[in-house]
Amino acid sequence: MAELLLLAGNHDISFVVDHPELLTFNIERRLKPRIEILRILEKKDILRRKPSLTTICKIMDKQFSEKYVLPYLNELGENGKWAINVHSELDNVLRRV
Template identity: 45%
Template sequence: MANKIIPNLSMLKGLLGSNDDVARLVKRCPRALLADLEKTLMPNVQILKKCSIPMECILHLLYLRPRTFLVKSDTMMKSVEKAIEIGVPLTFIAFINAVDLFNYTSEGMWEVKLQTLRDLGFSDEASGDKLKKKIEFLLATGKFNISSVVACPVALACSIEKRLEPRMQILRLLESRNLIEKWPSLSGISSFTDYMFFDKFIRPYYDEIGEECIIKKFVTGKKRVEGVSKCLRSSI
């Protein structure tokens, strides 16, 4: 055991720079003392560096999610490739969360998720830019993390302009006026029909929101105005 601990402490100090930083990491992740760092941590750091993630960010990630770095380097490489494949932005928190998720998701389960996306109309060739834009949009709300986004392929098939953004504008408004305590799940936001969403999140708050505001935020296309307006009138 000592033959592994001493070299690992030396490698960690060389990477982190001080005994205090080594102690901080080991306290958070005792596994680091016994893992094969030459086959896990060190090559995994290099993999992330090749993705143009700055070293200071990599070290921050190491403290934040140390187990992510203790997988075999080929597993890390595959997870990085998957995160890039679906367009996860290289902002370090979102990216490392995606990598961590893929590190511990079986190939079979991930293939199921990919097939779901294909069934929803995303071709392997054309999906990259679309997925990246939608993932960035969903993460930017501050309401969903990468795990919830990847776990809900239906959301990635929705139009931002026609479905996601109008609904989220309504939810932001309700939240700002303390009319709801929490948002529905991403699955709920994505899969509700317009009228299901209307009945649950607009009709009960009609008096507080007002018809003009609802139409401005919720109705994004001329074809939908008449139908939604009828629902609004029936709420009076």
């Protein structure tokens, strides 16, 4: 978790203490990929302002894809493809319910 917080920016363990809901999210399937996507967009100076870690974790996959992935597929490369696959898998699961 500490490594993830460093990837996300200026956060430390006290941030998790203040936002314990972050511990409920899957690190490998949700947090790391989203942070990586935002890191790429930020590095390419695409984001007008960086969303908070809690915001990017709480929004649904579809919303995240629509806001941070689909408009920037060329810039994201393989990471964009990953996000599209996650979105498609989620849609398939929801159709079965």
